[in-house]
Amino acid sequence: MQRLSLKDTALVESHRTEARLNALTDTANRLTASALPVARSASTASIGTQNVRVFQERESNNTIATANNIGGILFTGDRQTRTVAIQGNASRFNQDFFRFLPGNQATSAIELKTSTPGISFSVYKDANFNRQVDAGELVASGSSINLEAVRDQELYVAVRSSSLTARNYSVDLIAKPGVGNESEPNNLSSQAKDVGNILARRSYQGVIGGRTSITQDPNDWFKFNVTSTRQVSISFSDRNFDNTSRADLFLRRDTTGDGFPNQIIASSRSVPGRPSSHNIQQTLAAGTYFIQASAFQGQVNYNLSFSAN
Numbered sequence: 001m002q003r004l005s006l007k008d009t010a011l012v013e014s015h016r017t018e019a020r021l022n023a024l025t026d027t028a029n030r031l032t033a034s035a036l037p038v039a040r041s042a043s044t045a046s047i048g049t050q051n052v053r054v055f056q057e058r059e060s061n062n063t064i065a066t067a068n069n070i071g072g073i074l075f076t077g078d079r080q081t082r083t084v085a086i087q088g089n090a091s092r093f094n095q096d097f098f099r100f101l102p103g104n105q106a107t108s109a110i111e112l113k114t115s116t117p118g119i120s121f122s123v124y125k126d127a128n129f130n131r132q133v134d135a136g137e138l139v140a141s142g143s144s145i146n147l148e149a150v151r152d153q154e155l156y157v158a159v160r161s162s163s164l165t166a167r168n169y170s171v172d173l174i175a176k177p178g179v180g181n182e183s184e185p186n187n188l189s190s191q192a193k194d195v196g197n198i199l200a201r202r203s204y205q206g207v208i209g210g211r212t213s214i215t216q217d218p219n220d221w222f223k224f225n226v227t228s229t230r231q232v233s234i235s236f237s238d239r240n241f242d243n244t245s246r247a248d249l250f251l252r253r254d255t256t257g258d259g260f261p262n263q264i265i266a267s268s269r270s271v272p273g274r275p276s277s278h279n280i281q282q283t284l285a286a287g288t289y290f291i292q293a294s295a296f297q298g299q300v301n302y303n304l305s306f307s308a309n
Contacts, residue, residue, distance in 0.1 A: 057088030072103030182206030192221035209295030241275035245298035
């Protein structure tokens, strides 16, 4: 076997060292590349826990009938705040309409805001589905809007500018999943908070009764619809039980047509010395129904949720 000279041996070792260095460099490059953020498209971005989707308006969208369809904002079971960044062009005489569903199974908080000067909004619900703006269908208006919405409630937003000439704008439509609140006054069935058709779970918080007298706020009423025979589940719990607060729960409906829910379909009564915790399950035919949370003693800070399957 031929022996390598010292010079040849040094050259071989040099090549081996270079190969090892190249391999290490390749590995480092792969690790670095995998750690770099992936570039996102212009239509989707993520800022912390808030996801942003860019939506470009498309003409003609100057009426409810021709509104651009944004679609659903929140995913089913979503726990993240999501934003649709609407970009468009409007003037005083050329407003833009957009249609959207809050999405998700729960009640959500909807916010509309803009940093573009002279831009204002109006939010509508097309209650009779005639694709027109009718009396009583305006939900809110202003230069910024905060409102409560539910999954199956389709809403329309009109964007307008105070400028006589067309101006570019950017509007953020933000949906945040969360729990709704009862709306005072709602001590009478005629004042019941109308939550519309139940297609999924709804959750609310509220207060009934009072520290000195339950007559301060004796009842909270909610009204809902089911469009076909459904298994409805209702749950109620006292968030801050202090051994002095009690509340009862009733599921009711109007059988006489006079507007008062005279019939008690199901009820759950509180027990002395124990937190007010109620669960009602009932198969209901299509129709309108009422939930009555009634203070029996003290002040009750409650959680209420109901769903239809």
